[in-house]
Amino acid sequence: MKLYESAPAPSARRVSLFLAEKGIEIPRVQVDTRGGENVTAEFKAMSVNGKIPVLELADGTAISETIAICRYLDAAFPSDHHLFGDTPLAIGKVEMWNRIAELQGLFPAFQAFRNITGVFSDRERCVEAWGEESKQRVEEFLPVLESRLSVSTYLAGEHFSVADITAYIMCSFIAKIDIHIDETYPAIQAWQASLDQREASWQSTPVKVLEKGFNR
Numbered sequence: 579m580k581l582y583e584s585a586p587a588p589s590a591r592r593v594s595l596f597l598a599e600k601g602i603e604i605p606r607v608q609v610d611t612r613g614g615e616n617v618t619a620e621f622k623a624m625s626v627n628g629k630i631p632v633l634e635l636a637d638g639t640a641i642s643e644t645i646a647i648c649r650y651l652d653a654a655f656p657s658d659h660h661l662f663g664d665t666p667l668a669i670g671k672v673e674m675w676n677r678i679a680e681l682q683g684l685f686p687a688f689q690a691f692r693n694i695t696g697v698f699s700d701r702e703r704c705v706e707a708w709g710e711e712s713k714q715r716v717e718e719f720l721p722v723l724e725s726r727l728s729v730s731t732y733l734a735g736e737h738f739s740v741a742d743i744t745a746y747i748m749c750s751f752i753a754k755i756d757i758h759i760d761e762t763y764p765a766i767q768a769w770q771a772s773l774d775q776r777e778a779s780w781q782s783t784p785v786k787v788l789e790k791g792f793n794r
């Protein structure tokens with residue numbers, strides 16, 4: 579099993595935090611996305627969306643999409659640490675909050691960053707107005723997050739879940755579009771601080787084998 583990633587990228591960090599929480603280590607290959615390694619025909623032959631992260635299994639099967647990778651890992655390495663919930667109600671709530679955090683927070687943040695900065699204008703059309711609109715949607719989502727975290731320890735309830743990983747990554751990524759979690763958001767700040775203290779090492783990426791470059 580190999581994980582193709584670009585370690586500092588937010589989608590790669592989501593998988594890294596999931597792995598750290600589960601205590602799983604897998605070999606990783608660093609893909610230079612800014613340099614366009616992920617848009618080569620070779621990479622696209624493996625990765626259906628042409629993006630990182632991609633998990634390649636021993637038989638060559640490739641799984642794209644962050645949450646699909648996390649779900650695969652969760653099933654392949656069963657443990658009592660249930661990041662997708664462990665009861666029908668918990669599973670439903672985790673799914674709900676993870677989708678809300680993605681659809682209303684993280685993905686608009688990606689759109690804002692990409693369309694405002696034009697970082698990937700070598701491979702996609704960038705529409706600055708769409709970037710600004712997306713940024714505003716992120717700003718409008720923060721009060722939703724604040725109000726949820728002011729009544730709940732974690733996003734989906736009293737247990738830490740993959741939804742917290744998604745929202746946490748969003749909250750740190752938005753600095754790139756000049757949105758900051760300041761004192762207007764005390765509940766978000768307290769939740770961020772508590773996640774920074776988690777036992778699983780969130781600050782360092784556990785890397786077993788670090789290869790540079792995409793060589794198949």
Ligand SMILES: N[C@@H](CCC(=O)N[C@@H](CS)C(=O)NCC(=O)O)C(=O)O
Pocket residue numbers: 587588589590611616617628629630631642643644645688698701
């Ligand atoms: N929906 C995908 C998004 C993945 C994604 O946007 N990956 C970015 C890095 S965070 C990437 O590969 N960017 C390079 C590019 O778009 O060419 C997922 O959740 O895995």
